[in-house]
Amino acid sequence: MAATYEPFDLDRRLRxxxxxxxxxxxxxxELELQAEALARELASDRPPRVTQIVADDVTAEKxxxxxxxxxxxxxxxxxxxxxxxxIGGRYGxxxxxxxxxxxxxxxxxxxxxxxxxxxxxxxxx
Numbered sequence: 001m002a003a004t005y006e007p008f009d010l011d012r013r014l015r016x017x018x019x020x021x022x023x024x025x026x027x028x029x030e031l032e033l034q035a036e037a038l039a040r041e042l043a044s045d046r047p048p049r050v051t052q053i054v055a056d057d058v059t060a061e062k063x064x065x066x067x068x069x070x071x072x073x074x075x076x077x078x079x080x081x082x083x084x085x086x087i088g089g090r091y092g093x094x095x096x097x098x099x100x101x102x103x104x105x106x107x108x109x110x111x112x113x114x115x116x117x118x119x120x121x122x123x124x125x
Contacts, residue, residue, distance in 0.1 A: 013038055059086050060096035064111050067103070068119040074103075099124075 055066055056078045066074050076083050089095045102109050102124060109121040 057082050057086070059091065060099040061111075064099045064109055064119055064121065067099070067109060067121045067124045068111075072121045072124045074124075 051070065052066060053070060053073060054075050054077050055063060056076070058066070058076060063074065063076065087096050087100060099109060101107075106123045106125060109119070109124055111119040
């Protein structure tokens, strides 16, 4: 059974395989096969996504999802202050500042809610 790697581990492993020198042609063939298998696994593990770095009218919950989708980087930019209404409690009685505070401090964001897929954003910005 082949080892399973996380996507970033696969990238690292593929770089290692491509950078290794082979002692003979058998080793080279084996390294090429391993590199091709890892490249296929990388391609199948990452669904295409639309890059969205800038958001405007977004809730704190959706912003956490955008950060997870965009490898931890996002910006909220707007000529108006609607976003502050969203995080200040527009859709509930309690302000929702945690995502912004963790993003400002680069603290990991971990979201696990009933009925939602869990999200982990290491060092959000």
